[in-house]
Amino acid sequence: xxxxxxxxxxxxxxxxxxxxxxxxxxxxxxxxxxxxxxxxxxxxxxxxxxxxxxxxxxxxxxxxxxxxxxxxxxxxxxxxxxxxxxxxxxxxxxxxxxxxxxxxxxxxxxxxxxxxxxxxxxxxxxxxxxxxxxxxxxxxxxxxxxxxxxxxxxxxxxxxxxxxxxx
Amino acid sequence: xxxxxxxxxxxxxxxxxxxxxxxxxxxxxxxxxxxxxxxxxxxxxxxxxxxxxxxxxxxxxxxxxxxxxxxxxxxxxxxxxxxxxxxxxxxxxxxxxxxxxxxxxxxxxxxxxxxxxxxxxxxxxxxxxxxxxxxxxxxxxxxxxxxxxxxxxxxxxxxxxxxxxxxxxxxxxxxxxxxxxxxxxxxxxxxxxxxxxxxxxxxxxxxxxxxxxxxxxxxxxxxxxxxxxxxxxxxxxxxxxxxxxxxxxxxxxxxxxxxxxxxxxxxxxxxxxxxxxxxxxxxxxxxxxxxxxxxxxxxxxxxxxxxxxxxxxxxxxxxxxxxxxxxxxxxxxxxxxxxxxxxxxxxxxxxxxxxxxxxxxxxxxxxxxxxxxxxxxxxxxxxxxxxxxxxxxxxxxxxxxxxxxxxxxxxx
Numbered sequence: 179x180x181x182x183x184x185x186x187x188x189x190x191x192x193x194x195x196x197x198x199x200x201x202x203x204x205x206x207x208x209x210x211x212x213x214x215x216x217x218x219x220x221x222x223x224x225x226x227x228x229x230x231x232x233x234x235x236x237x238x239x240x241x242x243x244x245x246x247x248x249x250x251x252x253x254x255x256x257x258x259x260x261x262x263x264x265x266x267x268x269x270x271x272x273x274x275x276x277x278x279x280x281x282x283x284x285x286x287x288x289x290x291x292x293x294x295x296x297x298x299x300x301x302x303x304x305x306x307x308x309x310x311x312x313x314x315x316x317x318x319x320x321x322x323x324x325x326x327x328x329x330x331x332x333x334x335x336x337x338x339x340x341x342x343x344x345x
Numbered sequence: 346x347x348x349x350x351x352x353x354x355x356x357x358x359x360x361x362x363x364x365x366x367x368x369x370x371x372x373x374x375x376x377x378x379x380x381x382x383x384x385x386x387x388x389x390x391x392x393x394x395x396x397x398x399x400x401x402x403x404x405x406x407x408x409x410x411x412x413x414x415x416x417x418x419x420x421x422x423x424x425x426x427x428x429x430x431x432x433x434x435x436x437x438x439x440x441x442x443x444x445x446x447x448x449x450x451x452x453x454x455x456x457x458x459x460x461x462x463x464x465x466x467x468x469x470x471x472x473x474x475x476x477x478x479x480x481x482x483x484x485x486x487x488x489x490x491x492x493x494x495x496x497x498x499x500x501x502x503x504x505x506x507x508x509x510x511x512x513x514x515x516x517x518x519x520x521x522x523x524x525x526x527x528x529x530x531x532x533x534x535x536x537x538x539x540x541x542x543x544x545x546x547x548x549x550x551x552x553x554x555x556x557x558x559x560x561x562x563x564x565x566x567x568x569x570x571x572x573x574x575x576x577x578x579x580x581x582x583x584x585x586x587x588x589x590x591x592x593x594x595x596x597x598x599x600x601x602x603x604x605x606x607x608x609x610x611x612x613x614x615x616x617x618x619x620x621x622x623x624x625x626x627x628x629x630x631x632x633x634x635x636x637x638x639x640x641x642x643x644x645x646x647x648x649x650x651x652x653x654x655x656x657x658x659x660x661x662x663x664x665x666x667x668x669x670x671x672x673x674x675x676x677x678x679x680x681x682x683x684x685x686x687x688x689x690x691x692x693x694x695x696x697x698x699x700x701x702x703x704x705x706x707x708x709x710x711x712x713x714x715x716x717x718x719x720x721x722x723x724x725x726x727x728x729x730x731x732x733x734x735x736x737x738x739x740x741x742x743x744x745x746x747x748x749x750x751x752x753x754x755x756x757x
Contacts, residue, residue, distance in 0.1 A: 195728050198666075198667065202662060202663070202666050206386075208386050208388055211388055213385075213388055213390045214388050214389070215388075
């Protein structure tokens, strides 16, 4: 026998017929058990399974009562972003309020770390509990301000150091 | 042409069409059933998107395979590459022609049809395309023809994986052919005939052969699995080592033909097991089914179908239970276990039948019960004495046979 061949130590008095019958009883038992598959497009969460509240998916910009984005263009999120995927050009209106002229997130570059949500002083940008992002063209993955504001999915509850297990 | 001749031809063509259609539709549904059973055994629902409960899945698969691109390796051997799927497909189809699917239908046909003319058929119409007097010899002969398709497919693809698959297939099918043929000799000894109708008659008179010829059934079943290249003997395919074995290079409808051939083999093998060992179309504990009539024919066909269906399910059940054999284990099982066992069993059965004759128990029922008793003893010997890690040697045992050298090397 070649060197290094792993030799399985089997009990010498194994009955193959009995082992086969045992295996067949097992598979037959499994046939009668309830099925565990989740029928995805129809059901997206079941009683046993739902998407985690700490899931970090595509972003969402929060808006105030007038429907304007809460962002004050402070520039912290592009600063903290490790993937450099946020493009922010600040503007200022006649009353001296800062607002984003351009706010774009390239979701292909994004690594979904959630730092933008953590660093945001106005609780404006959030990562969302959302995973169905398919598009027909690549440039649709650069989300602009309008698109970020119109998202409605729930936002991520980030990790809380005082409650590390989410209890 | 005489009206009798016309009647025979007409009815044969009708039977041919009906059985062919049933087989093709059945095979299509079996591909779905295979996937469903696979799903259920893994706690999944199986395919359920196309049509109600996934019933249109075979149609979708068929359309897909028809419109797919036909690929052909540049170095493939043209004619044989095209011919090979047909070569494995045709014998698989022809096998079912000889198996009686129901009790003979008593018919008194004397009509004049347009285009055909005067047609006469009198007597019992056997519900099989051809009630051949050579019976299961025909099945054995044709099922060994199937190896040509597989071996040629493997060779003509000009791919190392295909070639290995083809070689394995031919070695395996030829080896198990021997055990399969020998395992059927006790059936011949019991019924004194190779024709299926005679075998069924013998089982109706005595017992179903599963009882008096249990080991023969066991050997036949294992050999049949090897003949159909199904798990646990699907080494010609062996997707973990040979991509897809002999049909690696095939695509579209040519690939489908191999699949159809495999599934029709399953149907035929299940029909064979049902006919040879489970009484064929016989309904147990009643003689009503032997009287003949339309109702009897339908009921016996139902009985036959139920038996055949169970064995088709059994094939799938085994597939999703057992892992694949190692190649040396496969060969050892065929040549070192099944072949001697079949030979010894022929001796035992021949001796027992002679002994029963000497004791004056010559009616089918007495003979069957006598052999049943013998089989309980023989079965006990085989399954409780012989089968203790001796039937198929594991790697451990093999190393001990060499003298424990390998084990010492590993342990050192």
